[in-house]
Amino acid sequence: MSVASDSRYMALALSLGRRGQGNTAPNPAVGCVIVSNDRIVGRGWTQPGGRPHAEVVALDQAGSAARGATVYVTLEPCAHHGQTPPCAQALIRAGVARVVVAVADVDGRVDGKGLAMLRDAGIAVEEGLMANRAFADMAGFFRRVVMGRPEVTLKLASSFDGRIATGTGESQWITGPEARRVGHAMRLRHDAVMVGGGTARHDDPSLTVRDMGVSNQPARVVVTRRLDLPLLGNLARTARDIPVILCHGKDADKDLQRTWSELGATLLPCQISGGQLDTHDVLTQLGAHGLNRVYCEGGSALAASLLANDLVDRLVGFTAGLAIGAEGLPGVGALGLGSLSEAARFKLIEVRSIGPDVMHLWERAEG
Numbered sequence: 001m002s003v004a005s006d007s008r009y010m011a012l013a014l015s016l017g018r019r020g021q022g023n024t025a026p027n028p029a030v031g032c033v034i035v036s037n038d039r040i041v042g043r044g045w046t047q048p049g050g051r052p053h054a055e056v057v058a059l060d061q062a063g064s065a066a067r068g069a070t071v072y073v074t075l076e077p078c079a080h081h082g083q084t085p086p087c088a089q090a091l092i093r094a095g096v097a098r099v100v101v102a103v104a105d106v107d108g109r110v111d112g113k114g115l116a117m118l119r120d121a122g123i124a125v126e127e128g129l130m131a132n133r134a135f136a137d138m139a140g141f142f143r144r145v146v147m148g149r150p151e152v153t154l155k156l157a158s159s160f161d162g163r164i165a166t167g168t169g170e171s172q173w174i175t176g177p178e179a180r181r182v183g184h185a186m187r188l189r190h191d192a193v194m195v196g197g198g199t200a201r202h203d204d205p206s207l208t209v210r211d212m213g214v215s216n217q218p219a220r221v222v223v224t225r226r227l228d229l230p231l232l233g234n235l236a237r238t239a240r241d242i243p244v245i246l247c248h249g250k251d252a253d254k255d256l257q258r259t260w261s262e263l264g265a266t267l268l269p270c271q272i273s274g275g276q277l278d279t280h281d282v283l284t285q286l287g288a289h290g291l292n293r294v295y296c297e298g299g300s301a302l303a304a305s306l307l308a309n310d311l312v313d314r315l316v317g318f319t320a321g322l323a324i325g326a327e328g329l330p331g332v333g334a335l336g337l338g339s340l341s342e343a344a345r346f347k348l349i350e351v352r353s354i355g356p357d358v359m360h361l362w363e364r365a366e367g
Contacts, residue, residue, distance in 0.1 A: 006100055009033050009040075009072045010130045014102070016045040016054070017074045018137055021189040023048040023216050026290030028141035030054040032073045034062045034096070041065035048216055053078065055087040059094050067095035074134045076105040076127070079113035088114040091123070098124040102134035106145050139313070140191075140292035149283035150291045153190065153314040154303055155183065156331040160321060163328030164298065169202065171329075178355030179318040184209050186316065190218050190295035192245065192286070196302035197224030204233045207297075208242060219243035221286065221294065223302055225277050227256040231263075240264035245289065247282045279305045304333035307344055315346050315362040318354065 010033075017031030024030075027050030034042035042065070044057025052060075055077055059066055077087035077099070091099060099118055104127060105111060118125050135142065140151035157175045158164050165171035173180065187193050193207045200222045207220040220235060220242065227248045230236060235244050244265040248257070249272050257267055268289065271281040279302075286294060296306065306312050337343055346362035353359075 005038065006072070006129055009035055009070075010074070010100060010102060012040075012043075013054075013072045013074050014130060014133055014137060016043060017134075018189075020046040020048075020054075021137070022187075022191055022218055022293065024050045025191040025292045026050065026144070027053075028075055028138045028292070030073065030075045030138075032058040032071065034058050034066055034069050034071050036062075036065050036069040041069060053087050056090055059090055062094075068097045070098040070100065071096050072100045072129075074102045075138060076101050076103070076110055076112070077114040077118070078105070078107075078110050079117050080109040086114070086117070088117040091118065092121040096123060098126070100129055101125065101127040102129055103127070103131045103138070106142055140294075143313070144287045144292050147287075149280075149287040149311070150191070150294045151313045152283065152294050152296055152306060152311055153186070153316060154296045154298075154306060154312045155186065155316040155318070156298065156303065157183065157318040158320070158331045159324045159328065160319060161323045161325065161328075162331050163324035164300065164331045165329040166324055167327035167329075169329070171203070174322070174324075175318045175320045175357045176355040179320075179357045179359065181211070182354050182359065183318065184212055187218055187295055188212065188214060190293040191291045192219040192221045192294050194221035194223065194294050194296045194302075196299045197222060197226075197229060198301060199297070199299040200224065200229050200233070200235065202299075204230060204235075206234045206238070208238075217242045218295070219245050219291070221245045221247065223247045223277055223279070223282055225249040225252065225272065227252045227260060229260075231259065235265075236260075236263050245286070247277060247285060249277060276301075276305065279309050279311055283311060298331065300330055300333040303331065304335050307332060308335050310344060312344065313364050315360075317358075317360045317362075319358045319360070321356060 013031040013033045020029035024046040031045045032054035042058035042062030044054045079086050143151050188209045247268045250269045268285040271278040345365045347365045350361040
């Protein structure tokens with residue numbers, strides 16, 4: 001295979017892997033392409049719930065054509081026995097000749113063991129092709145395994161002057177339907193949609209992906225110290241059908257804890273710092289729960305806490321062409337900054353028009 005061919009097939013594997021984003025936690029969303037005589041004989045991506053793995057799906061499609069073929073996979077094949085046998089062993093059994101891997105797996109159960117297993121079986125192994133793109137696609141999984149917390153995307157839909165509601169609390173709708181649809185598509189690619197308790201009380205949101213024909217919904221996370229949420233609201237009424245995760249203070253009312261548990265919610269007790277929930281611990285608990293990618297939609301207090309504690313990895317802004325004024329509610333609450341040097345900096349990745357609005361995407365500026 002030429003370098004150009006390798007890159008083309010790995011790019012396809014990466015695009016396949018992205019199809020699983022939001023559906024595979026706690027596993028990463030991996031893509032796999034099997035090529036024989038410059039013909040694709042198998043394609044796969046991690047299936048909902050994390051199984052079967054991408055390699056297994058592609059091998060099942062390829063059948064006997066996998067013998068002597070080249071396999072392009074975005075993450076090192078697993079080497080451990082879990083609920084299914086190791087993917088590295090499945091590739092060996094299928095008789096593939098060559099495996100091209102984008103990035104090695106940092107999970108301690110794998111971490112080079114899959115590559116070693118393949119090499120020991122006489123299979124040619126190459127790693128590092130399009131590694132940066134693969135790492136970006138699976139950053140949530142890597143962050144959870146290494147740092148114990150999911151990747152966090154903070155989304156703000158605001159007026160030109162950064163307001164998310166008027167002084168009277170009116171917020172529907174600042175941005176147009178096109179921006180809202182893109183926002184729903186982004187929800188779909190995350191394991192959970194997260195809001196603060198104030199947003200849940202004031203807006204009574206559903207936090208679901210709508211009008212996109214999907215069967216799998218992201219979990220709904222509410223960060224609420226006291227669990228004082230509407231017991232007859234949308235989240236309470238649907239908690240048995242679509243997961244609701246409540247990150248609450250360890251001092252929350254015991255009766256409310258019992259009530260929400262009976263309604264079907266998952267309760268995660270979290271540490272308190274300065275009278276508020278410690279967002280470091282909130283994300284640690286969500287990581288322990290198996291979430292890789294979290295999409296935070298505010299409100300302003302939660303956004304400020306995440307930013308102040310350097311817990312935001314990506315910013316997505318939808319900005320509308322109107323001004324609300326100083327009496328409006330800011331998208332980000334008080335940060336207590338004394339100088340610009342204290343503010344978190346992000347690098348601009350993309351800007352584009354979405355209907356009458358502008359979307360801008362930013363990523364953490366490392367270093």
